[in-house]
Amino acid sequence: MKSGQAAPGGSHPAPRVTIREVANAAGVSRSTASRALTGRGYVAPQVRDRVREVATRLGYVPDATARHLRQQASQSIGVLVSDLSNPFYAGLAAGISQQARKRQYTMMLADDGGSPEVEAEVAEAFVALRVAGVIVTPVSAHVSTYLARQRIPVVEVDRQFAAGVCDAVVVDNGSAARQLTTQLLDLGHRRIALVIDEMHWTTGRDRLAGYRAAFAASGVPLDDSLVVTAGWDVDAARIEAHKLLGRSEPPTAVFAANNVLAEGVWRAAAELALSIPEQLSLVSFDDVSWMSLVRPGVTAVAQDAVALGETAVSQLFERIQSPLAPVRTVLLSATVAARGSTAPPSGAR
Amino acid sequence: MKSGQAAPGGSHPAPRVTIREVANAAGVSRSTASRALTGRGYVAPQVRDRVREVATRLGYVPDATARHLRQQASQSIGVLVSDLSNPFYAGLAAGISQQARKRQYTMMLADDGGSPEVEAEVAEAFVALRVAGVIVTPVSAHVSTYLARQRIPVVEVDRQFAAGVCDAVVVDNGSAARQLTTQLLDLGHRRIALVIDEMHWTTGRDRLAGYRAAFAASGVPLDDSLVVTAGWDVDAARIEAHKLLGRSEPPTAVFAANNVLAEGVWRAAAELALSIPEQLSLVSFDDVSWMSLVRPGVTAVAQDAVALGETAVSQLFERIQSPLAPVRTVLLSATVAARGSTAPPSGAR
DNA sequence: GCTCTGCCTGGGATCGATCCCATAGCTGGT
């Protein structure tokens, strides 16, 4: 650790320059200065130019908190995701950030690590900040109803908890899961495990339903012991997958319900020296970059996280514009990126 | 797309409840209500409890903008990173977010996509919001000097542009790069390419310097044509790497200066069916998850992005507490995660 | 000359919470 010598930023006490100083320097009143800078109301053109020039010269930056207090409307949106280090949520946040900035809004971002308590806490902070709206990947139904009661527009993304209360943007989890499962069944797999984190939220529920629907449609009986709940982080998933693949009658294929679970399964398979796809087929939800880097690549449902975020922002701004329009759920379709991680089961050869 | 019927959040006009309403409902003045809720100043215990109870009952949430305006200090920090979809920056943001929340601060997050213009724009937005401090992975020297002039505490992370003007938290790029390069030289490699994005910022400059220093120390002559500038995204890096590896006299080892470049090199090697490490050794900066998922794993310098973010937050709060303390640069060390992507050059066998 | 209209400006109130200050009630010491 090395140290510099000077205190940062020079040595003047430097009070921040306010609109009052700008007005004085330009020889007009605060009101006129305000009109000149915001462009609302009458100002003589040369006065307007002079005020703006003075403002630039003094480095005047209007105080957003004061403005928002007066106008009772802020230029920022709140975003609450489950886990920033997960590439899916990071991409979502990136998409939201881009779109928000494009509309001159700033983004308050927090992650709740999947905890409903943190989620509630952050929601209250957003209310305190009087954000114009909130985009959330909910962990409980509480957030959205709370925010809606506070009359803050909310859009649920990825998962939906408060259908009928607020807007939502989700992907068609059911049909994507069904499609992927059907592919495995068509290859001849019968023992197809579903490794999943939870089965009550819309994502988990619909993915499970799609998986079941594929079995039902093909007439293959479903062994419920192959539906495995495997926790929230890679390591928990790895351990569960290890147990699953080490069973006396192991599955010939695994469907991982998201990228974290897929990573756990992938690592477990490597530990057990199971070769993919010869000894084990693997498919997953969430097409994140490593899935196309490994050999063989992992066949996965590609949900465009960035597009999801962008759509959520559009939806949020529509809602802000017309608060009384009927609530809407936007369903985005997902595509399957087929790679080399699937093959007929070894028993079939 | 399906549609619901009800407008969100019920149908009351519902003006937000202010401290005035709380005070009236509790039969006290605004001043007393304020003291009861903030805990500053004298309040009779039973009055305090009554006010708090009323506040909870009415669902009162204090307006942060009003409070900040009065106190001239906000409870939020600005964070500006280059690219949220890059796992390194995402991890950084995650670390910052955790620590900020722990201190009851909210985080305003933006990414600038590496553009100095966007960076300047966002910096101004942060000034307007009167954030308590800013953490930035700078793209130009401008941000930090600008914010410092506005008397907003700044911490530069990952890269350093404004040494002497503001605090910084960076990793020891030079010695990590030197260490990694030395390992390759010791294995017998002579033609070691450095694939890098830029060489003027501290990160690029120091990594390059470390690479050169290793050559100098070992006495092996350095072929400058092996230092390749390869753009900012995976695809650009992949194309450059493709050219590099397809040369008539290709390198036997590649040092990728960050995870994006490493991904490009990895993909290019796969396209050219070069087996790693037999035909090509690969090492990289940034230990992101895919590097331990692929076979062989990629030997990489592990910078703990989350820890970096957390350290930056500590540094920022120290600076907020004592604005006049001398500027400081915190240098974190990085460790090398050795995996299977290196071997002696094929010619040496 | 007088009014009417439209352009332009400044004064004061306002948003919601905090904080300084004046003041009132009470206790206790002299």
Place this chain on the structure above:
DNA sequence: ACCAGCTATGGGATCGATCCCAGGCAGAGC
């Protein structure tokens, strides 16, 4: 009795920007 000291409360000013409104001034129309 009186004052000092402490607890407890409310009134008003304040933060910075916006916005409503009153009013000044000039030119046009009668």
